[in-house]
Amino acid sequence: MAVVASAPGKVLMTGGYLILERPNAGIVLSTNARFYAIVKPLREDIEPDSWAWAWTDVKLTSPQLSRETMYKMSLNNLMLQCVSSSESRNPFVEQAVQYTVAAAHATLDKNNNDFLHRKLLQGLDITILGCNDFYSYRNYIEARGLPLTPDVLAALPPFTSITFNAEESNGENCKPEVAKTGLGSSAAMTTSVVAALLHYFGAVNLSSFNKDHHQEKDCVDLDLVHVIAQSAHCIAQGKVGSGFDVSSAVYGSQRYVRFSPEVLSSAQVAVKGLPIQEVIHDILKGKWDHERTKFSLPPLMTLLLGEPGAGGSSTPSMVGAVKKWQKSDPEKSLETWRKLSAANSALETQFKILSKLAEENWDAYKCVINSCSIHRSEKWMERATGPDQEAVVNALLAARDAMLRIRSNMHQMGEAAGIPIEPDSQTWLLDATMDMEGVLLAGVPGAGGFDAIFAVTLGDSSSNITKAWTSLNVLAMLVREDPHGVSLETGDPRAQQITSAISSVHIE
Known part of the structure; x- marks a missing residue:
């Protein structure tokens, strides 16, 4: 059974630069532009000899980039090893997978750890999809002589292939770069992968967290998603940022004060070779002293x-x-x-x-x-x-x-x-x-x-x-404020988007 989780992009309305230092606050609005992670088993059945396996398989698919990356994951040290070409790697998803599996091991009891082990032996099939709003299609629209209107953006197929800026102005080819709109795609992507995997492994239950019924009463599950997503995102970035983008991806629109960077010092050491199982205990026990207060724009x-x-x-x-x-x-x-x-x-x-x-x-x-x-x-x-x-x-x-x-x-x-x-x-x-x-x-x-x-x-x-x-x-752009954070979705967003797109087609 596939698990689909989504997390929103963000707009930091106040707090630019100041938010990097405590106790300065920033107002961050979450948006209706969402990143989706779809997690399902690679194999329906577990092979009879799988008890002796030291590795399992992880497949990461990014349809918008036409990329598929295969990894081997060590069941001993929980580290991923890429077996595809190095160009197709995604450090944010890699760290999200490693930290989430380690967190699930650390938080589940023995019975549930056996369940987790079986899930891992089946292999992981992860698909990531970002709403069109995360990417800039302006060049694409202008190149086709179309008007710069929201209607033209809305007419693009959902989860359109991302256009590359493959040439520099001097005409020489450079490394392809995706043109982004600044909505925090890496934070939303990392958060959606962490949330989907934690739910898939049974380490959290996000069933009450969907966009229509977002219960904030019991936030323990969301807090775990937050801590793991922050850790994975910072390690993938190579620095400890303020974390407002991940916090809004998890909890939605808010007034935010950053956490003390020291809480991630062991994770930064881990990059130099400390086992991830040790690091995760420090992260989970750490003093996460960020502050957040619910906030959204006034009515109308x-x-x-x-x-x-x-x-x-x-x-x-x-x-x-x-x-x-x-x-x-x-x-x-x-x-x-x-x-x-x-x-x-x-x-x-x-x-x-x-x-x-x-x-x-x-x-x-x-x-x-x-x-x-x-x-x-x-x-x-x-x-x-x-x-x-x-x-x-x-x-x-x-x-x-x-x-x-x-x-x-x-x-x-x-x-x-x-x-x-x-x-x-x-x-x-x-x-x-x-x-x-x-x-x-x-x-x-x-x-x-x-x-x-x-x-x-x-x-x-x-x-x-x-x-x-x-x-x-x-x-x-088509982006609007949507105060909800991470959500469990009922199915593959591509199927829902296609249905709604078909119903809105006008035949002239």
Whole structure:
């Protein structure tokens, strides 16, 4: 029986750079773009002589890359050995498999360990699939002379083959590179594989975690998924990151404060040869001191993402430049971080106030949002009638003001560090977007750069924004906020997507 688990991509709305250091918080929104892992046995029956086997087989298939990779897994030290060409390797899935099998061994009792051993002897057949939103199809669309509209994106077949940037501008072939949109594909992929395998082995039960019934009451199972996914992801990356992308892939939209990096020190030593069984005990016993609080956008607000098409940015090198600047000018950098932190907190506070106002007086809140959705921000206050509506408008305007302060400080930080956190082309585009009717705020997510921009729109204004973006040569993506984290799916997503795609086909 196949197990299918999915995990969402992310948009870091506030906390870029600051989130790398405790106790700074960031607001991270999970999205409807999901990564799927399908796990099933390679063999239905166990061979009679399998009790003597020292190895089992693992097959990893990535249909979007037309790749199939075979591994041998040692049943003694639980390490994978690739037996396919080295080009087809995926370090994130490799580490996810090794750490998950070790965690299952460490957490299951003897009877269940026998069950795990039988499952391993059958071999593992793992398929990974990422929603189209994780990848950029902008070049593909432009090369075919099609308009840069969400409708064209929506018409692409689900889980479309990923186009490669196979040539450098000088015409020479270079290593093919997948063009991504910055939604955290590696974190979502790692998390989906860990979740599917832990459920498959019986180490967790994710049956109550699906997108319709996401119970947060008993999070022990999710906590195990989180710890193993964080560990595997950090080791595959070669560094201990802040972990906000994995946390949102597991738990969904949240306010996040990172864990202390020391919790993974033994895992980093393990890369140098410590047995994974020893490492996993340290990881499971470690003090995971991250903090997360549930968060999602207030009602009647929509998250939009747009691809300006100026090419991606390298987050690690930008982070390196900011750290270098911090060391060279500690006084100025500390002052900028303090201002940025205050602006981040102010935005978070206004979102909380708006959610509370919606709860307390829905009619006044709804009336204001609908009215503001068809006007530019300078007209909002004159549309308000009575103190209840004015309170909503005040919170909206305060949220805008906080976002402008965030952008200003991020821009200054980029200039001081010599990197394009909010490049001039993005500044112009964000200003134009914030000036549109029904736009609450706009910014560059995460570390900034040229990857994408986000906007939060009010009421039904999003379709007008996407049209305006098209005229500005920005491709509006299909991504929206979905506050749910990791989920157990009922079947292969390709079958579901095909059914829904067929039902939406119009024959002219």
